[in-house]
Amino acid sequence: MNRITIKDVARAAGVSASAVSRVFTEGASASVKTREKVLAAADLLGYRPSLLARGLVSNRTNMVTLVMGRMTDPFDALFMDSFAEAMARRGTRLMLSPVRAGASEEDSLLQALDYQSDAVIVSAGTMSLAHSERCVRAGLRVILAGRVLEAPGVDCVLADNRDGGRQAAELLLRTGCRSLAYLGQGGATFSDRERRDGFGMAVAEAGATFTEQGVGGREHAEAFSAATELLSRLPRPDGIFCSNDNIAICALEACRALGLAVPGDVAIVGFNNLPDAARRSFQLTTLDYPASKVVAEICNLLDLREGDFGRESEIRRIPTQLVVRSSTRARDAVG
Amino acid sequence: MNRITIKDVARAAGVSASAVSRVFTEGASASVKTREKVLAAADLLGYRPSLLARGLVSNRTNMVTLVMGRMTDPFDALFMDSFAEAMARRGTRLMLSPVRAGASEEDSLLQALDYQSDAVIVSAGTMSLAHSERCVRAGLRVILAGRVLEAPGVDCVLADNRDGGRQAAELLLRTGCRSLAYLGQGGATFSDRERRDGFGMAVAEAGATFTEQGVGGREHAEAFSAATELLSRLPRPDGIFCSNDNIAICALEACRALGLAVPGDVAIVGFNNLPDAARRSFQLTTLDYPASKVVAEICNLLDLREGDFGRESEIRRIPTQLVVRSSTRARDAVG
DNA sequence: CTGAAAGCGCTTACAG
DNA sequence: CTGAAAGCGCTTACAG
Numbered sequence: 127m128n129r130i131t132i133k134d135v136a137r138a139a140g141v142s143a144s145a146v147s148r149v150f151t152e153g154a155s156a157s158v159k160t161r162e163k164v165l166a167a168a169d170l171l172g173y174r175p176s177l178l179a180r181g182l183v184s185n186r187t188n189m190v191t192l193v194m195g196r197m198t199d200p201f202d203a204l205f206m207d208s209f210a211e212a213m214a215r216r217g218t219r220l221m222l223s224p225v226r227a228g229a230s231e232e233d234s235l236l237q238a239l240d241y242q243s244d245a246v247i248v249s250a251g252t253m254s255l256a257h258s259e260r261c262v263r264a265g266l267r268v269i270l271a272g273r274v275l276e277a278p279g280v281d282c283v284l285a286d287n288r289d290g291g292r293q294a295a296e297l298l299l300r301t302g303c304r305s306l307a308y309l310g311q312g313g314a315t316f317s318d319r320e321r322r323d324g325f326g327m328a329v330a331e332a333g334a335t336f337t338e339q340g341v342g343g344r345e346h347a348e349a350f351s352a353a354t355e356l357l358s359r360l361p362r363p364d365g366i367f368c369s370n371d372n373i374a375i376c377a378l379e380a381c382r383a384l385g386l387a388v389p390g391d392v393a394i395v396g397f398n399n400l401p402d403a404a405r406r407s408f409q410l411t412t413l414d415y416p417a418s419k420v421v422a423e424i425c426n427l428l429d430l431r432e433g434d435f436g437r438e439s440e441i442r443r444i445p446t447q448l449v450v451r452s453s454t455r456a457r458d459a460v461g
Numbered sequence: 462m463n464r465i466t467i468k469d470v471a472r473a474a475g476v477s478a479s480a481v482s483r484v485f486t487e488g489a490s491a492s493v494k495t496r497e498k499v500l501a502a503a504d505l506l507g508y509r510p511s512l513l514a515r516g517l518v519s520n521r522t523n524m525v526t527l528v529m530g531r532m533t534d535p536f537d538a539l540f541m542d543s544f545a546e547a548m549a550r551r552g553t554r555l556m557l558s559p560v561r562a563g564a565s566e567e568d569s570l571l572q573a574l575d576y577q578s579d580a581v582i583v584s585a586g587t588m589s590l591a592h593s594e595r596c597v598r599a600g601l602r603v604i605l606a607g608r609v610l611e612a613p614g615v616d617c618v619l620a621d622n623r624d625g626g627r628q629a630a631e632l633l634l635r636t637g638c639r640s641l642a643y644l645g646q647g648g649a650t651f652s653d654r655e656r657r658d659g660f661g662m663a664v665a666e667a668g669a670t671f672t673e674q675g676v677g678g679r680e681h682a683e684a685f686s687a688a689t690e691l692l693s694r695l696p697r698p699d700g701i702f703c704s705n706d707n708i709a710i711c712a713l714e715a716c717r718a719l720g721l722a723v724p725g726d727v728a729i730v731g732f733n734n735l736p737d738a739a740r741r742s743f744q745l746t747t748l749d750y751p752a753s754k755v756v757a758e759i760c761n762l763l764d765l766r767e768g769d770f771g772r773e774s775e776i777r778r779i780p781t782q783l784v785v786r787s788s789t790r791a792r793d794a795v796g
Numbered sequence: 797c798t799g800a801a802a803g804c805g806c807t808t809a810c811a812g
Numbered sequence: 813c814t815g816a817a818a819g820c821g822c823t824t825a826c827a828g
Binding site: 466482486512 | 804805806807808
């Protein structure tokens, strides 16, 4: 019932609490003999250092806080899974701070301060300069995933969204599409806007027709009906770039429901390359954007922090790679 | 750079640290005047109580640890999302302790002790009696999600898997299937075994043919090939119950690839009722098992803890509900 | 290498 | 209601 403390171990091992502490500290200075006695006693008693106490005194908790939104897209789970694995691998504790529906997201961010996290990773919502400054001032490293905020002490990791959009446009144009559309989230997220912009600019440069449609919510039905609406426009788009695979799959289903052939009548490109995109039922052409690469960059940024404190902010772009499947036409259809 | 502490606030407000502490404590005894002064000073300075210090002294951290495995199934994300939301709503902090591939899961469990979590929710791996006892002895509430362990101080929340399996069998039998199969994870998880048992028993009671097939891994391709193998057996199964929707969708695709009609030649039932099951492309009959109900029971159990300490362990079963779509036959095909 | 002492930021009896 | 004091479990200079 009562916690085994450093004193219990010290008593059992016949040494001071300081000695026990040193044995449990990286790069300590303890004799082999002391170490052995302490380790034996600790093991016997089942001692585990209180990270609460350690954090309080040392001001380093070896813990990061992940500020996250609702996990509505499968990509969120891939990211979370990969991130949790990575943190476990480097021995960093992970605290979750969900942005509550209706609550201020400032709250979620500031919660990272309460347990003295070493860093806060923000993968949800929008963050203001003011809040990030407060965290940075408190000694936290702030890393934004999926969004850019140019602020001192804030690093950003995200896809090269514009380039992805451009690649999608180029593929569609190259394979004969002339009436292009963007089916996205109506500018609801930073990534959505960037993908649209990259796509739209490339379409404009080629002098092709461009239109866009926003999806109202996160449900499949909403994406389906937005796609249906888009497909009923005149001229009907013959090439659609969707802001993510989930929306793209709904668009694919909308085409089928309308009796439109994919890619014959309409070609579709997604974003993320989720496992579902590779299913036989969909065979979706998409832009591969591996969550593991985002996580790898975040870890790298976390490591950088250790040494350099006055280091400049960085924005790291993960390149995306086109994966061509059968929701787009096989080759050049124009002369 | 330096943390604002209770002393800073006390000084600014012209009161003692005790007074500040009381203002920030539920049900404190502080005069309106003191409260106002303290709150004003705290607000001005941007004071946030250190939860590290508070936890250390009060022995209650208002934090729970979630021991989780890899999030390979979409259901994991639904659960995580719902759980994180619920914890945020009740003001409970959430720490993640992933079970590392290759590492002992004991580690993940014991990490809950390091920050003095009030409770640990285990949704991954298998837990031994010995480890659960250690946590209970340390004053943690232990709640298992998706598995049963009969141990003092350990509560369990999971689906009524056997009944779900039975419902699946009854539907398939009622709609004319005579050669039934279970496509699962080869007994890899507790839930998988229970679902198979419930299904198998009902099939046996009806005197129908029963066979089973295990899926080798978590990839779609593995489920697809296991389904293909199952469908090549003689007599070919005409009704398949899959341990989850993801496998069921792969089985559906395997049928289509083999030119078998669903539900005409083969009827398929899944488990979970993921959003994907409702897609037009699949229209999968499945057992609805809402993550939010699991979470609600966990929250309820968490609340119970507060008062009663010698309370007996509980096993809470969430009923599942059949959702009939078009991967099973519409009605009785026999006379 | 080792131990005694001070202190991290808080809460909690204890007097007043 | 309020403040001074002790203490939560640890680490970190500081002497030895």
